[in-house]
Amino acid sequence: MISAIFQYEFLQNAFLAGMIIGVIAPLLGVFIVVRRLSLIADALSHVTLAGIAASLLLSKNSALFVGVNPIYMGMAFSVAGSLFIEKLRTVYKHYQELAIPIILSGGIGLGVIFISLADGFNTDLFSYLFGSVSAVTRLDLWTILLISIGVIIVIILLYKELFLLSFDEEYAKATGIAVKSLHFVFIIMVALVIAASMRIVGILLVSSLMTLPVAASIRISRGFKQTIFLSMLFGEISVLGGLTLSYYLNLAPGGTIVMLAVLILIVTMVSKKLSSQFGGVRV
Template identity: 70%
Template structure:
């Protein structure tokens, strides 16, 4: 089979970026789902959009921002939004779930304001909204590579602490785990991965990479660690399969990746249902 991404630089960049995101998003997604914070990815993607819009707005007035990669401003806003979520979780201690819609609303509001000041949408903004593999640059690949290294190191060094915090935060604190700083590190990692994933699947679809592979994996896996491996496998199948399919079928990469994820999820649900039925019949 002829693989065109081995010939063209922009497809090489998209493929490398996709492979790294296919690894990163499900790994963090497992912890997010266990924490019952699946919507946090949507909130941070919307606040990232505000950062992208702010960069485009400032680029019309200042040459510095015009030459700055918008993804960096998106990361800055995403990290700031993640810290605000953690702060609001402490403010609304008995209603922690409120933190996510508050930040999501703020992100949407800021995005609309910045876009209106910038005098409407342009091609760059649409690329970030829906994803565009043609827009992935070598600098994006390098950025995501460093994020990948940082995330893998943190997960490796703090796996036990993250595991306990995800299932029982109060027990973790009682056990002497420094939950505040670990939560801080985790939420910042999520923010960076979300911002880095925008060019492949788009801001409106990025949360699916953190939830769909995990949702499918949960139906099949028999343990927490196995959930990680299967989620990463499904994530890579989604991204690589989606990129290749979108190229040959001339479809939008972001949408193709997400629909492939939905199909994998449906198959996992059917597989589990059939397995249970067979077990009961015996």
């Protein structure tokens, strides 16, 4: 496979994009999971689908949009969706989780309408649903890289604040942290990373890379930093292992990546159980 990677540009694109996503998705995922927002990624990925369908429809009907990467429209929808979620969370103060199904079904509804207007599914759209190695272009790769560098810089610079916001929002407010703007910055990062990573894992599975590695590492890690590093490690193993397996066994890459992440989760659960049964106080 190594020689194939050197030979085919699409394989290079897929592996490089996968390596970046394997790190960046779990990094944001840690903050998402501990803030109990796990479903937000699902909601936003469906909104992104609506954006991509809209872009494909426009490129069919207007010369202006031909050749424009649908991922940009997907990102615009995703960011707009994240702002709606924030708005809904303040409107329904006592039912904050309601924002997620509202945005999720709205996204699917809109997406289905655009798809039907564009005369149904074509292979292009199909690759967005389940991810496709061959669909990742050089341009996608650059987009993902730029977004990821931006996200990593923001997280490093605002690490203290993001930690406090996640751990104890009320205390953050009381000490005078700008909680609202911080949350705003955070959710926009989530929206961008989701839109950028769909090419590899697909819309239906993108949230899994934000939650499954975190779910595994939270079981066995000590401290927040260790949780972050373990999540990124598990994410990276899933992506690289999944892409390799899917290449040799001719499987869907998105599905293979997710199933590897599930496998890692199961292993951590079993090893935690074993270590607490046989002597160890904790792992």
